[in-house]
Amino acid sequence: MSGPPLIALSQAMSGGAVPSQVVKLLATDPAAPMDVKEWTASVGHKLLAVEKAGGEVFEIYVEVME
Numbered sequence: 001m002s003g004p005p006l007i008a009l010s011q012a013m014s015g016g017a018v019p020s021q022v023v024k025l026l027a028t029d030p031a032a033p034m035d036v037k038e039w040t041a042s043v044g045h046k047l048l049a050v051e052k053a054g055g056e057v058f059e060i061y062v063e064v065m066e
Contacts, residue, residue: 005032006039009062013045017064022048025060036060 005027012023025036033050040047040062048061 005029005060006035009036009039009060013062013064019064019066021064023062023064025058025062026053027058027060028056030056032058033060036062 005025009023009025012025017023025032027033027036029035036050037047039045045065046063048063049059050061051059053059
């Protein structure tokens with residue numbers, strides 16, 4: 001999925017993700033880790049991890065909550 005990281009994540013979550021599923025987001029936007037942290041707190045999902053995948057790529061793992 002491409003586009004702004006939060007939009008891609010939101011679409012993935014609403015496109016059939018089920019509770020306890022983990023969604024992996026790849027992002028190059030340096031603001032993505034903080035944006036995702038704030039978004040998950042506001043919508044009730046769980047931010048599991050943010051990892052630097054090499055270069056300027058972040059791997060962000062979010063668990064779908066009920």
